Amino acid sequence: MRGDRHVADKKMIGERPAMVERRSRIGDWEIDTVHGTTKAGVVTIVERRSGLVRIGKLKRITKEQTEKRTIKLCIREKDRIKTITSDNGGEFHGYRRIDKALETNIYFALPHHAWERGTDENTNGLIRQYRPKGMSLDDLVQSTCTRIAKTPNNRPRKRLGFKTPNEIYDQLPVVALQT
Numbered sequence: 001m002r003g004d005r006h007v008a009d010k011k012m013i014g015e016r017p018a019m020v021e022r023r024s025r026i027g028d029w030e031i032d033t034v035h036g037t038t039k040a041g042v043v044t045i046v047e048r049r050s051g052l053v054r055i056g057k058l059k060r061i062t063k064e065q066t067e068k069r070t071i072k073l074c075i076r077e078k079d080r081i082k083t084i085t086s087d088n089g090g091e092f093h094g095y096r097r098i099d100k101a102l103e104t105n106i107y108f109a110l111p112h113h114a115w116e117r118g119t120d121e122n123t124n125g126l127i128r129q130y131r132p133k134g135m136s137l138d139d140l141v142q143s144t145c146t147r148i149a150k151t152p153n154n155r156p157r158k159r160l161g162f163k164t165p166n167e168i169y170d171q172l173p174v175v176a177l178q179t
Contacts (some may be wrong), residue, residue: 010095010174012084015168016107023049026169027082030120031070033061033091034127036137040048040146043069043091045084050168051124051160055145057137067094070113078102080169085109085117095163127153 020028028048035041041061047055056069074081084106086092095106109117130148131137156162 009106011107012108013109013113016083016085016105020048024128025049028081028166029081029084030096031084031086031092032117032120032124033089034068034124034131034137035061036131036135036140038136038138040137040140042127042137042140043073044068044120044124045070045073045163046123048119048128048171049082049125050063051119051165052169053127054175055127055149055164057140057142058144061091063091063094066091070098074102078104087111087117112163167171 018026026047026049029045030048031043031045033041033043037061041058041064042166043056043058045056056072056073058065058069076100081102081104084098084104086095086106086108088108088111092106092108098104099106108170127148130151131140153165156164160168
């Protein structure tokens with residue numbers, strides 16, 4: 001079941017630091033899941049400043065699997081994860097374990113306000129080029145998810161001065177930048 005009343009003590013997007021909205025540093029991420037026609041899906045986590053995406057296979061979109069895959073995708077770069085913004089799906093109700101493992105703060109968008117996580121919503125649209133809606137994600141494996149992520153991560157973007165998300169993510173320090 002969806003909705004904020006099911007998770008006590010969560011931080012809402014209005015409590016998030018203002019610099020997150022300005023995209024003035026590396027380290028502020030958005031997270032979401034992409035569903036297939038069955039219970040399988042993927043978790044996507046996108047860095048707001050650079051647009052860098054990480055994609056993880058989920059055999060089932062559950063709180064436990066989403067939490068475990070998110071931590072596995074991000075643990076090696078936890079020093080580059082300052083905040084994560086999520087929707088209110090039940091798969092993110094395990095946010096406290098993610099908070100602790102990644103030493104971050106997770107914030108929740110308002111219910112039915114997808115635009116508050118627009119970077120991830122747009123990225124999920126790019127991913128749908130490889131796995132359109134109405135398609136099963138059962139046969140997808142993690143190595144394919146990693147390969148799919150390489151395409152948008154290496155695609156030059158106008159908003160990045162025609163640099164790629166990988167170039168921006170790798171060249172910018174984690175500390176706040178002047179904008």
